[in-house]
Amino acid sequence: ATPMSVMVGVGKAAEAGILIRDGEALQTSAKLDTIVLDKTGTITEGKPAVSGILCSDGQQEDSLLALAAGLEAGSEHPLAHAILDAARERSLTRARVTAFQAHNGLGVSARQGEQTLRLGNRRWLEEQGIAVNLDLSALTDAGATPLLLARDRQLLGAIGVADRIKPDSAEAIARLRQAGLKVVMITGDVAASAHAIARQAGVDEVMAEVLPADKADRVKALQAQGATVAMVGDGINDAPALAQADVGFAIGSGTDVAIESAGVTLMGGSLHGVADAIAISAATVRNIK
Numbered sequence: 001a002t003p004m005s006v007m008v009g010v011g012k013a014a015e016a017g018i019l020i021r022d023g024e025a026l027q028t029s030a031k032l033d034t035i036v037l038d039k040t041g042t043i044t045e046g047k048p049a050v051s052g053i054l055c056s057d058g059q060q061e062d063s064l065l066a067l068a069a070g071l072e073a074g075s076e077h078p079l080a081h082a083i084l085d086a087a088r089e090r091s092l093t094r095a096r097v098t099a100f101q102a103h104n105g106l107g108v109s110a111r112q113g114e115q116t117l118r119l120g121n122r123r124w125l126e127e128q129g130i131a132v133n134l135d136l137s138a139l140t141d142a143g144a145t146p147l148l149l150a151r152d153r154q155l156l157g158a159i160g161v162a163d164r165i166k167p168d169s170a171e172a173i174a175r176l177r178q179a180g181l182k183v184v185m186i187t188g189d190v191a192a193s194a195h196a197i198a199r200q201a202g203v204d205e206v207m208a209e210v211l212p213a214d215k216a217d218r219v220k221a222l223q224a225q226g227a228t229v230a231m232v233g234d235g236i237n238d239a240p241a242l243a244q245a246d247v248g249f250a251i252g253s254g255t256d257v258a259i260e261s262a263g264v265t266l267m268g269g270s271l272h273g274v275a276d277a278i279a280i281s282a283a284t285v286r287n288i289k
């Protein structure tokens, strides 16, 4: 590639709100065959809202929500905002808790007097010895993420938090697939919820229940099979996977850490930016051959 044509390509991309770090990122973008998309905030809006509450026997929705809001008051996770908003809408007083702890990719815990409260995913609660004897399919079939609430060993209920896919995600993903790319969705979310979103988005493959620390390993495994991989994400959690990928794309309101780890930064939140970046790169490389 001549430096001149690469400069032209990088400039053309910049006009479309696509910041390509260097010539290498541009040339590699033209060779991609696999795109890994983070679910939350990348395929979806990243603005989850409470969509339903399931109570264990003898429990009430409002008291569950008040406890959950007390737990999430110290968290910065998008799921926490959904819980806090719902409690506010119902004018509930947040439960007062101490010893708050965030467990990355699992949930949150805190103390209430002598008791331990936990809110998080099923696997984590079961690991803590809590039996999950609620049918969660009413929440997961609709693509909601069930957050399970427990006091010590007792399951109190589940709060469903749902995040809509961005209006143009399915169209952009269809474009990527038409360009011959394999599109994979990766998420820490449970399989049932992830598959409901995947169906709406039209991806080829789903990797669910992947811990934040393991996302980069999944990218590496694809590369070991011979794939040239792009990772698209927005969160702090995604930074190692963005760095591991052949090209990392930081999307939309991406965190500083994500942008630093990425070869391409998309100013807008749309996945069309990924398809545009690849098309511009391919056209640039084709012209210089």
Ligand code: ADP
Pocket (backbone or CB within 6 Å): 039, 040, 072, 075, 077, 079, 080, 103, 104, 105, 106, 107, 108, 119, 120, 121, 122, 145, 146, 147, 186, 187, 188, 189, 190, 210, 211, 212, 235, 237
């Ligand atoms: P994603 O890959 O979708 O960005 P994360 O890796 O951040 O998701 O979280 C994975 C899962 O861990 C969530 O779907 C949720 O079940 C649980 N979890 C993480 N943080 C929290 C929290 N603050 N409150 C409740 N559950 C949480």
Ligand code: MG
Pocket (backbone or CB within 6 Å): 038, 040, 041, 235, 237
């Ligand atoms: Mg995320």
